[in-house]
Amino acid sequence: MTTSALFTPHTIRSTSFRNRIWVSPLCQYSVDERDGVPTDWHLVHLGSFARGGAGLVMTEATAVTPVGRISPEDTGIWDDDQQAAWARIVDFIHSQGAAAGVQLAHAGRKASTWKEWGPESGTQPEADGGWTMVAPSAIPFTGYGTPHSLTVEEIAETVADFARAARRSIDAGFDVLEIHAAHGYLVHQFLSPLSNERTDAYGGSLENRARVLVEIIRAVRDEVGDDVPLFVRFSATDYAEGGWDREQTATVAAWSRDAGADLFDISTGGLVRDVTIPLSPGYQVPFADFVKRESDVEVNAVGLITEAAQAEEIVASGQADAVMMGREIMRDPHFPLRAAHELGVEIDYFPIQYHRARWRRG
Template structure:
């Protein structure tokens, strides 16, 4: 029997398989409100056999957006725009998750296909950014270091966003603490120069992430799965390390998270990454083995046999893919066909099941 197409139960949710859609920013929102694009983009994966579909990094406060075109969930209009997307995913038999995020010093930037790069000026719709310390990402505007009140607003923002996400119908919540965004900025000594209770030792640098997990779990209750995405290394000297990631992952699980979504990088522009198929899988394996906790792997996972082997090797409990779902929104059905796995096909697509 295929491991990739075996079910996985986390709290009250049973995932029909372990091939999941990674959150991917679409840069297509208006004032943080999801549009028709998001509806069509996300619901197609439910028809394509995804075990879990996680909506893109969605900001918990206005100033937390990566770009002015990012989605948000800090107000009820945004919540209400997400609700029909989730309903459509459910109608097609899918499970819907959302990634709750704050970009910190990497907020207020141009979207990838804009003519400009770097920070968006306030005159063009940008805003002042915040971070653990007044240390800019290379080429971006210098952020304002968060004070105690600012940190409290971050925690409240995640809590309120989690409540709105559940009201919109989402089944799974993911806390974004990777790719150089705010919670990752607190974790790494390269961006966190604080000397208070949120800086210095690993325990202090992890404090904000753990407070956010506490707040989200309080809202989620006992039944909703909570994932935490981390960058297990900064790929830069003096940065966050895999051993530290395993320790923080253990702490997050103890505070109410259920699975650690292991990625890497994004904190500094001078990172050096050897990118190749499955290049982040060993990081997931390290966190899983050292922490003894459930993890998912992600990063250039592009075919069924590769994904199956990751699970067979014991490197991860589930697999996130991104690019391959964009190339083929029915990646799940294709992978099941290639592995000879028995899965539920939409009746409209049954003619493609056997030949």
């Protein structure tokens, strides 16, 4: 048996993860009735990753309020029907030995869009089921409609929406909560000076631009108590001059840790179009490593991580405490089982129903 950093269990607060291969939030645009209620698709989609050996299975971006959905076909966690549907999915994830996480999200100016394979792109008009978008400032995302600039009172209500969604998530059985502050969605819009031109307490200085995130973290922590792991997903750079960057990310990660967050899920981009992103295997890992070292926080890495040896090296070298996988684990929901075989690691959670297909050495 080989010792593996990737397959070493990890504990954050009261939750233990059986390994460091975690499933990224993956938008599915598959709600049937535009009511935010996850369906059998979500059960099988997320359940397959748990059956496949992942340590943590994270939901797609799950809206804390109807206007926070990316599209009308996205999931939510603002009412009883959604909570009950999620509880069924969480129960199955747990039955397969994985931890269950929910990404609490608000799309801000990137809300009310057509789904990925819809008839059009950009903002979906109200006549077709869309709604008025909100943002820190009335600055549209390129190709989208102009959002409504949130009032201070509306910001306070949005913070409360995150806290209420966090309570529903815990009541549904989720082990981990993640606040989505990346990819150009609402919290990222507050963080970046390219999308935040406010002149009040929520704009201008870095402290002011980070205020809404810190308020959300504190409100969520107050709501769910000390036992629940709380993650924050950051885009560590806008890839644009004058925008959000890795140094600001590291500073705000430290503030977020002090406010009650535990681990930072480091991605990049999404705030503005027409930027050059240097895509290559593991291209975002250096950003995770930078935030980890500069802020003395736990991080996970994500982005074109596709091979077992690559993932092992990221964790073993200390660049990240875990890896999140998206496209590769969609291609092969049993990637963790295959990775254990490739790395020579014996695990005790290969599904017994599949033992006849288990890889044999020699």
